[in-house]
Amino acid sequence: MELHHELKVRFGFDEFRPGQEGVIRSILQRNDTLAILPTGMGKSLCYQLPGEMQDGLVLIVSPLVSLMEDQVASIRRRGEKRVAAVNSFLSSEQRKYIFDEIHKIKFLFISPEMISRPDMTNFLMRLPISILVVDEAHCISQWGFDFRPDYLRLGEFIRLAGNPPILALTATADARVEADIIHYLRMSNPNVIRQSLDRPNLTYTVQQLETEADKTTWLKERLKRTKGPGIIYVASRKRAEELTRVLQQEGIAIASYHAGKEAGDRNIIQQQFLTGEISWICATNAFGMGVHKDDIRQVIHDQMPASAAAYVQEAGRAGRDGERSSAVLLYVMDDEQKVRFIVQKDLPDEPQVHHFAAMRASGQSIESSAELAGISETGSRVVQYYLESLSLEDVLKTFTKLKYDKEEKLRQMIAYVQERTCLRVQLLSYFDETSQTKPDMCCSVCGTANDEWLLSSESLGNRRRLLQWEERIRLLLC
Amino acid sequence: MKLSSIILKIAEKMDGQRSLNASLHVLRGKRSGQTLQDIDYFSVKPYFSLLPKLADETFAEAVSSLQHEGLIKESEGIVTVTEKGKRTEKELRVFHFDGWNYRGREGIFYLRLVLLVQTLSQLRESRNSFHPITNDRKIQQFVKGLLRSLTGSIHNSASNLADELLLAFEMTGISDLQASILSHRLTGADASGWTWEQLEEATSEPVASLQLEYLEALHRLIAVSESEDVAEKLPILHKLAHGIRIETPLTDSTAITKRLFDQGVSIEEIASTRRLKVNTIEDHISEIAANDRDFPILRFVNREDQLAVKMEVENNDVKRLRLLKDKFPHLSYFQLRLILSTMKGEHV
Numbered sequence: 001m002e003l004h005h006e007l008k009v010r011f012g013f014d015e016f017r018p019g020q021e022g023v024i025r026s027i028l029q030r031n032d033t034l035a036i037l038p039t040g041m042g043k044s045l046c047y048q049l050p051g052e053m054q055d056g057l058v059l060i061v062s063p064l065v066s067l068m069e070d071q072v073a074s075i076r077r078r079g080e081k082r083v084a085a086v087n088s089f090l091s092s093e094q095r096k097y098i099f100d101e102i103h104k105i106k107f108l109f110i111s112p113e114m115i116s117r118p119d120m121t122n123f124l125m126r127l128p129i130s131i132l133v134v135d136e137a138h139c140i141s142q143w144g145f146d147f148r149p150d151y152l153r154l155g156e157f158i159r160l161a162g163n164p165p166i167l168a169l170t171a172t173a174d175a176r177v178e179a180d181i182i183h184y185l186r187m188s189n190p191n192v193i194r195q196s197l198d199r200p201n202l203t204y205t206v207q208q209l210e211t212e213a214d215k216t217t218w219l220k221e222r223l224k225r226t227k228g229p230g231i232i233y234v235a236s237r238k239r240a241e242e243l244t245r246v247l248q249q250e251g252i253a254i255a256s257y258h259a260g261k262e263a264g265d266r267n268i269i270q271q272q273f274l275t276g277e278i279s280w281i282c283a284t285n286a287f288g289m290g291v292h293k294d295d296i297r298q299v300i301h302d303q304m305p306a307s308a309a310a311y312v313q314e315a316g317r318a319g320r321d322g323e324r325s326s327a328v329l330l331y332v333m334d335d336e337q338k339v340r341f342i343v344q345k346d347l348p349d350e351p352q353v354h355h356f357a358a359m360r361a362s363g364q365s366i367e368s369s370a371e372l373a374g375i376s377e378t379g380s381r382v383v384q385y386y387l388e389s390l391s392l393e394d395v396l397k398t399f400t401k402l403k404y405d406k407e408e409k410l411r412q413m414i415a416y417v418q419e420r421t422c423l424r425v426q427l428l429s430y431f432d433e434t435s436q437t438k439p440d441m442c443c444s445v446c447g448t449a450n451d452e453w454l455l456s457s458e459s460l461g462n463r464r465r466l467l468q469w470e471e472r473i474r475l476l477l478c
Numbered sequence: 479m480k481l482s483s484i485i486l487k488i489a490e491k492m493d494g495q496r497s498l499n500a501s502l503h504v505l506r507g508k509r510s511g512q513t514l515q516d517i518d519y520f521s522v523k524p525y526f527s528l529l530p531k532l533a534d535e536t537f538a539e540a541v542s543s544l545q546h547e548g549l550i551k552e553s554e555g556i557v558t559v560t561e562k563g564k565r566t567e568k569e570l571r572v573f574h575f576d577g578w579n580y581r582g583r584e585g586i587f588y589l590r591l592v593l594l595v596q597t598l599s600q601l602r603e604s605r606n607s608f609h610p611i612t613n614d615r616k617i618q619q620f621v622k623g624l625l626r627s628l629t630g631s632i633h634n635s636a637s638n639l640a641d642e643l644l645l646a647f648e649m650t651g652i653s654d655l656q657a658s659i660l661s662h663r664l665t666g667a668d669a670s671g672w673t674w675e676q677l678e679e680a681t682s683e684p685v686a687s688l689q690l691e692y693l694e695a696l697h698r699l700i701a702v703s704e705s706e707d708v709a710e711k712l713p714i715l716h717k718l719a720h721g722i723r724i725e726t727p728l729t730d731s732t733a734i735t736k737r738l739f740d741q742g743v744s745i746e747e748i749a750s751t752r753r754l755k756v757n758t759i760e761d762h763i764s765e766i767a768a769n770d771r772d773f774p775i776l777r778f779v780n781r782e783d784q785l786a787v788k789m790e791v792e793n794n795d796v797k798r799l800r801l802l803k804d805k806f807p808h809l810s811y812f813q814l815r816l817i818l819s820t821m822k823g824e825h826v
């Protein structure tokens with residue numbers, strides 16, 4: 001079996017990207033495989049190619065509907081039409097259609113909450129599954145930055161489905177997350193294939209400032225002087241709106257993006273960013289997954305994220321085309337307090353857990369119990385999951401542990417901004433990696449974060465003009 | 479266009495008879511017997527369910543601006559329109575909403591249109607791979623089906639759609655501003671749509687006002703497109719408008735109640751079979767009454783009572799339920815509501 005030949009014939013590529021070949025060979029030998037590949041390194045090829053080469057259904061568990069739809073669309077675009085997605089947004093009619101036509105489907109995407117529904121489990125476990133793919137597998141770990149309790153139920157499904165070969169995919173996993181993935185997915189003697197997270201074309205900068213207002217001033221100057229496309233990550237919707245307004249007044253072509261915006265506007269903004277009609281997006285962490293823009297030159301964080309893993313993921317959206325790009329983190333002294341508050345607010349404390357358990361015991365719904373106990377929606381899902389499988393005492397212990405862990409994660413970010421160690425070396429060390437080579441433009445600590453190459457005033461100026469309506473319609477269609 | 483102007487129009491219709499909340503319920507499209515009867519009785523159906531997500535604060539803000547300008551007054555929970563208010567209302571232009579028949583479904587029409595324009599615009603540039611402006615599967619399937627039904631080249635279809643839009647915009651009688659909003663919310667190959675904020679900046683009209691203009695324009699565009707007379711002149715738009723208008727004005731739950739009611743089942747029995755409160759079933763019955771000219775009101779009220787209430791309403795112009803209840807203490811609110819609902823039919 002000539003893999004390169006298959007790659008060329010089926011996908012038209014001459015070469016594998018780093019890491020892909022090892023993963024594909026491992027899967028073809030029906031080994032459980034954990035692949036830790038940086039974002040933008042073509043994770044989906046790792047199941048698409050072996051899926052095409054083997055009989056049977058490739059079942060892909062994916063955490064976000066938007067992500068799922070994106071992947072379905074991209075598989076369709078390359079001409080593979082035997083693909084479908086099942087999530088809670090489908091009508092029962094559409095779902096039935098997929099069930100009836102399942103023998104025609106090669107790649108089936110499914111959300112974790114759907115897969116653990118009894119009717120779905122019953123249906124799926126009878127199918128010939130060639131590969132069970134768990135995308136964004138770090139979501140299974142409570143140590144990951146994006147824990148989704150629904151993922152924990154996958155283990156049961158895997159057992160019922162007769163232990164098909166598993167391919168767990170993620171961009172970031174430290175040793176503990178890695179151990180969790182292997183444990184909860186019941187992987188046996190897995191091959192762990194880890195591609196370095198190092199991104200030599202990224203230059204890291206930590207910019208310490210005196211006050212919050214200085215951040216705004218700094219961003220104003222930065223965006224006027226340097227080029228995009230770029231993303232500014234902020235901590236709240238309010239900040240996104242305010243900052244965007246200030247920057248627009250400076251003449252910068254920028255728009256804000258967060259979950260509170262109308263869906264129509266969100267799509268339009270993404271489109272404008274992709275076409276280059278706007279140079280910058282000022283966003284909460286709602287922006288990014290499923291956005292394919294390779295030429296992002298800058299990612300600036302107005303506020304530190306809650307963990308190094310999140311930072312690597314978000315900053316890593318810059319420079320996917322391999323060209324030089326810049327990742328800047330702004331920092332003022334009391335930032336960690338704010339982030340600590342945001343991070344801990346989803347974790348209920350002891351009285352809240354007691355209250356929640358008591359409400360549930362008295363027959364209240366999850367939603368109203370959470371509301372009465374003052375627990376956030378995310379928090380309530382986590383508590384509910386643990387209460388189902390652990391004693392109240394153990395749940396409390398788990399939460400104490402989680403709190404402690406989140407604090408530890410935050411400390412990584414605090415160390416990142418405060419310590420005088422090479423930023424690249426620090427980021428890699430959180431994932432138990434050592435830096436292989438030091439690029440010429442490494443980081444602000446090394447003193448080599450030279451931005452002169454970024455200088456340009458092209459982000460300025462409104463390239464958009466309101467047209468007469470007749471003219472606009474003709475522009476679109478004639 | 480201001481929200482306060484719409485509220486003033488509704489208040490003028492319900493002058494001295496209803497509370498502010500009644501207007502809010504109309505705008506949000508509340509499906510209670512009371513509201514369903516109100517919209518019919520006061521002829522404010524066009525505003526029904528116009529803004530299903532209208533926030534309390536937004537409504538309160540608009541109301542307080544009306545009060546501040548001395549256009550409406552509120553006492554003992556009842557809203558009256560002042561003389562100045564009446565003059566102002568007369569000077570307002572006529573609005574062409576059709577909330578009752580579209581109830582928020584205009585958004586589906588618009589998404590279909592946007593995706594179709596985007597697809598044709600991309601295809602005519604020979605770009606077969608692009609990010610669809612909506613991920614909604616139903617919309618995508620609809621547009622795919624529509625594209626398959628188009629004959630001729632992509633270039634032809636695109637320019638046909640352009641011609642249809644140009645013609646339809648003229649036929650609707652919408653303003654230049656409205657045509658401009660509709661056309662700039664569309665997305666093409668190299669010209670993305672405009673966000674509301676961008677439109678606000680370009681037109682100096684606040685977002686809220688633009689969204690109301692857009693809503694009205696969309697209602698008018700659908701009305702033109704769905705008409706059978708234009709099926710030949712506007713074939714693509716006609717297809718896009720398919721299934722947007724609400725076919726059965728009754729809510730799903732009411733429709734179930736109606737089936738049982740038509741079989742002669744009593745309200746109490748319906749309530750116990752359906753495990754719903756009697757109140758709820760009464761709301762359903764009021765909704766049925768408001769939509770059915772031949773409603774068998776005699777099952778609930780005898781002729782004498784009907785006549786007496788009708789006289790009172792017509793002679794003394796009293797439509798407030800509480801006042802009527804004072805006059806006719808032996809009748810229930812439910813009975814009074816039914817009488818009011820069926821009265822409207824007789825006048826037509």
Ligand SMILES: [Zn+2]
Nearest residue numbers: 422442443446
């Ligand atoms: Zn360095």
